[in-house]
Amino acid sequence: MNTGRLFMILSRLLGFFKIIRPINSIMLGLAILVGILISSKNIFSISFSNFFFAFFSGFALTGSAMVINDYFDLDIDLINEPNRPLPSGLIKPKEALIYSIVLSILGLISSFFNGLNTLIIASIAWVIMMLYSSIGKRMGFIGNIMVSFCIALPFIYGGVLVSNLTPSLLFSLLAFLSNTGREITKGIVDVEGDKKQGIRTIAVLYGVKNAVNLSILLYLSAVISSLLPILLKYVTFWYIPFVLFTDLGLIYISIKLYKDNSRENSRKMKNLVLFCMLSGLIGFALGSIL
Numbered sequence: 001m002n003t004g005r006l007f008m009i010l011s012r013l014l015g016f017f018k019i020i021r022p023i024n025s026i027m028l029g030l031a032i033l034v035g036i037l038i039s040s041k042n043i044f045s046i047s048f049s050n051f052f053f054a055f056f057s058g059f060a061l062t063g064s065a066m067v068i069n070d071y072f073d074l075d076i077d078l079i080n081e082p083n084r085p086l087p088s089g090l091i092k093p094k095e096a097l098i099y100s101i102v103l104s105i106l107g108l109i110s111s112f113f114n115g116l117n118t119l120i121i122a123s124i125a126w127v128i129m130m131l132y133s134s135i136g137k138r139m140g141f142i143g144n145i146m147v148s149f150c151i152a153l154p155f156i157y158g159g160v161l162v163s164n165l166t167p168s169l170l171f172s173l174l175a176f177l178s179n180t181g182r183e184i185t186k187g188i189v190d191v192e193g194d195k196k197q198g199i200r201t202i203a204v205l206y207g208v209k210n211a212v213n214l215s216i217l218l219y220l221s222a223v224i225s226s227l228l229p230i231l232l233k234y235v236t237f238w239y240i241p242f243v244l245f246t247d248l249g250l251i252y253i254s255i256k257l258y259k260d261n262s263r264e265n266s267r268k269m270k271n272l273v274l275f276c277m278l279s280g281l282i283g284f285a286l287g288s289i290l
Contacts, residue, residue: 015085016099019070020063027278028154029059031175034281035158035168038234038288046162053113054161057122058154060107065129065150067100072133080193114161121157125150140200144183152176167234171284174225175277178250181218182273184211185257188266212261219250219273226280229287239287242279249276 032054040046070077070086077087085091091099104126111122128136128146136143152172159168187194187201188211194204203211226243229235253269253276 012090015088015090019067019085019091019096019099020103021066022063023274023278024066025059025062027274027281028062028151029055029057030281030285031151031154032058032157032161034171034284034288035155036161037158037285038155038167038171039159039164040162040288043289050114050161053110054118054158057107057110057114057118058157060103060110061122061126061129064100064103064107064126065133067096067103068130069133069137071096071100073137076190076193076197076199079196080190111157117160118157121153121160125153125157138197138199140187140205141184141202144180144187144202147183148176148180151179167229167288170225170228170232170234173228174222174280177218177222177225178273178277178280181215181222181250182270184215184218185266185270185273187211188215188261189263189270191263208261212257215257216254219254223247223250229284235284235287236290237287238290239283242283242286246276246280246283249273249279 033051036046036051036054037043070084071093074086074093077084081087086093086096108119108122108126112119128150132143132146132150136146152175155168155172155175156165159165184202187203188208190199191201191203191208194201201211202214226247229239249272253272256265257269
């Protein structure tokens with residue numbers, strides 16, 4: 001095999017890896033595990049297979065959603081994100097569609113191995129994700145809510161798996177608020193392409209400044225909601241340092257967006273939100289088991 005062909009194969013494999021947004025997919029899988037940890041009264045009663053199938057179902061279904069989203073967004077990404085695997089030509093649209101279907105099937109089967117209730121939760125999330133990618137994104141703020149609902153569902157999945165829902169609902173609230181803020185910030189990044197495609201985001205309908213203000217309101221609401229698990233004594237001390245990093249990060253993002261609502265700065269800030277959410281996930285997990 002010559003060097004050029006090997007490089008092309010490796011590039012395509014990397015494209016199939018990148019298109020599932022591995023950080024997002026891993027975080028959703030971890031969110032389910034955290035939902036289990038914070039809701040479980042006896043962590044040792046949960047088998048390794050429960051953890052594995054829970055994580056993999058979240059990972060695969062999120063990956064499927066990322067792929068189908070890029071499939072439907074191909075025309076938009078040719079303007080906004082031309083270097084992504086699909087608009088760059090690294091992956092063909094038909095290949096992306098098949099890839100999404102395979103990941104969907106694997107994710108739903110994995111959720112079924114944890115019981116009928118978790119399959120129902122996973123199926124609801126899958127339907128919402130597909131609806132969002134096909135029609136929901138053009139609905140602007142409603143589409144943002146759909147995405148954030150799917151981000152919050154993994155915690156609920158974990159609570160349903162161990163039949164103890166209340167703690168996981170608190171953490172799902174924090175995820176819902178911070179991710180909705182992130183989705184609105186993404187609308188600022190994509191405002192140019194969204195205008196041309198008729199996508200009714202907050203930034204398109206009401207202007208970038210109003211989108212920034214709403215994002216900030218949601219980030220700060222997430223900061224306030226992060227105090228509830230402490231006040232209700234659902235977590236130990238180990239929750240505090242990681243969630244403190246999350247809260248300080250969200251406050252920092254809010255300040256930076258308020259001072260500079262340019263496309264480039266908004267892109268940096270919406271990426272930074274992911275790391276804040278990841279730190280929160282770690283804090284939720286450690287505060288539940290230590």
